[in-house]
Amino acid sequence: MRLIPDAGYARVPLEPAVVPGTGRPLDLSGAMLRSVSPVHLEYLANMGVVSSMSVSLIDRGRLWGLISCHHYAGPHRPSYADRTAAEFLGRTASLLLRTVVAESELDGIVDVAERAAELSAAVGRTPRALGAALTEQDVTVLDLLPAAGAAVRLGGQLRLLGTTPPAERVPGIVAALLAAGATATDAASSLVPDAADLVDTASGVLAVPVGPGDFLAWFRPETLREVTWGGNPYESKVAQTDDGPRLSPRRSFDAWSEIVRGTSRPWREHEVAAARALAGHLAAATLNRSEEDNRLAGALQRTLLLEELPKVPGVAMAARYVPSAEDVVGGDWYDLVPLPGGTLAVVLGDVAGHGLAAASVTAQLRHALRAHLLRAAGPAAALAMINEVTSALLPGEMATVVVAQLDPGTGEVVVASAGHLPVLHAHEGGAEYVMGGRGPALGVLDAPTYAEARLRLVGDDRLVLFSDGLVERGRGGLQSGLDALRQAVAGGPAAPEQLLESVLGALAPPGTDDVTVLALSRT
Incomplete structure (x- = not known):
């Protein structure tokens, strides 16, 4: 007092x-x-x-x-008694304020809590369709809080509900708000100047991050408010004093009104808390789904990688698969397919993408290619058949694959490639890439033509098949990696097992992509 x-x-x-x-x-x-x-x-x-x-x-x-x-x-x-009574009344009123304020907000808090529980239950029921759970059920994310519009961005996909800013501007507004260190504002244009023209839809913005680039956001339109002051608060004057100029208080206290624009209904604490809690549920569900996908993809990929290379008379083989340090599962695979007549098809492929989706596509391509190799006239014909399967049954997917068909008795090798890096042939005089027999990647064209290249393995010749993770070098570029691989193989051991150890040690792949490399020679 x-x-x-x-x-x-x-x-x-x-x-x-x-x-x-x-x-x-x-x-x-x-x-x-x-x-x-x-x-x-x-x-x-x-x-x-x-x-x-x-x-x-x-x-x-x-x-x-x-x-x-x-x-x-x-x-x-x-009097002292009057002052004491006034102070007592002030303290008593202060103690009652919390109850009075809480009572006025209680209905809103209960409603928000009920809708938050329903949305959390929907997220738990459909962890693989979180966007639909929040936007297509009886209770949507727009129902969680009193707002005119809402935005949900999950997995890079943006969904809008109600009245919102244009879709192309929503991510920028949310990013600017979060970058300013704010979660909610009832005057967005003060924090995000670019939103000044959006007062009709986004004077108020509440945004919470869910993951990298993903978020939940709610929007409130401008609410015009009339504020009455005792005198014009903007007409302050400067008074000159012995100590220099200072602000002088207003002299007129006649009622002075103004219309406040560019602001919305303020966001309440329980509304912000509910938004953050829902974002936390989504983040946890996304993480659990990612871990489950990785487990499934890992199990699926393990079925695609041979536990032990088959024993083929007259052929020495070795293979290495090194998963990416950043992704649990990649799109690399390799296969060895004994063919009628005693020949052997050596396959190495790479499906675009990572995770469960890539592993699923890899499984389908691997098994389909096996079937086509068994009945096709050669590697080129098999690639044409598998491309037809990819275009018809896996639209939008893309993969590269190379097939080297070896006759162990004669050393004859037929190579055909669908957009994959060239096979490396090491011989007594050094090592060179097989540039023939190349065609477009699977899924790019409807009916491409694939060619074949032929060579012969004699003496200690080695054949090396590899994925791009082995030779990609960032700033050094792909060519730098290819040159390093050729030098490592040309000067490396003759035995495939020791050769791969030497190659991986010399190239030291960066670990940002999965690496598959396979070597074979005649014995």
């Missing part, structure tokens, strides 16, 4: 100015005789107030309001 019995009092300096022994000013926070700012005294004089008393109303440690008492007839000092 603060009391000014006579606004025309003469200030008396405190002697001494600092406390002896400490050198610090005396703490006058609780002193009823503490002097007030000269500007405040001038403000009271401009209003004609001679005596004033104010009682603070405090709600949970924050100033909620004031009871201001003014006396105009002359100086006035309320």
Whole structure:
């Protein structure tokens, strides 16, 4: 409580100015005789107030309001009993504020809590269709909070409900708001100047992140408010004093009204808390789904990788698969298919993408290619058949694959490639890439023509098939990696097993992609 019995009092300096022994000013926070700012005294004089008393109303440690008492007839000092009674009433009112404010918000809190529970249940029921769970059920994310519009972005896919800014502007507004360190604002244009033209749909924005690039957001339109002031608050004047210029309080206190634009209905604490809680449920569901997908994809990929290479008379083989350090499952696969007549088809492929979807496509292509190799006239014909399958049954998917068909008896090799990196042939004179027999990747064209290249393995010749993860070198480029591989193979051991160890040690793949490499030679 603060009391000014006579606004025309003469200030008396405190002697001494600092406390002896400490050198610090005396703490006058609780002193009823503490002097007030000269500007405040001038403000009271401009209003004609001679005596004033104010009682603070405090709600949970924050100033909620004031009871201001003014006396105009002359100086006035309320009695100690009156002051004590006023302070008691102020404290009592402050204690009741929490109950009164909470009661006014209770209905809204209960409604939001009920809808939050329904949305969380929907997320739990459909962890693989989170976007649909939030936007296509009886209760949607728009129903969670009082808002005109809502946006859901999950997995990079944006869904809009109700009245929102244009789809192309929503991510930018949300990103700018979060970058400013805010979750909610009722005056978006003050934090995001680019949103100044969107007051009809996004004066108020509440946004919570779900994951990298993903978010939930709600939008409220502009709500015009009329505010009445005691005098024009913008007409402050500067007064010249002996100590220099200072602000002077207003002199007129006639009612002055203004229309406040560019603001929406404020967001309440329980609304922000509910939005954050829902985002937390979504993040947890996404993480659980990702872990489950990785487990499924890992199990599926393990079925695609041979536990042990088959024993083929006259052929020595070795294979290595190194998964990416960033993704549990990639799209690489390799296969060895014994063919009628004693030949052997060596296959290495790479499906675009990672995770469960890539592993599923890999499984389908691997088994389909096996069947076509068994009945096709050669690797090129088998690739044409598998491309037809890819275009018809797996639209939108793309993969590269190379097939080397070896006759162990003669050493004859027929190579055909669908967009894959070339096979490396190491021989007595060095190593060179087989540039013939190349065609487009699977799924790119409807009816492409695939060619074949032929070579012969003699003596200690080796054939090396590999995926792009082995040779991609970032700034160094693909060609740098290809040159390094050729040098490592040309100078490496003859035995395939030792050769692959030497190659992986020399190239040291960066680990940002899965790596598959396979080597074979005649014995």
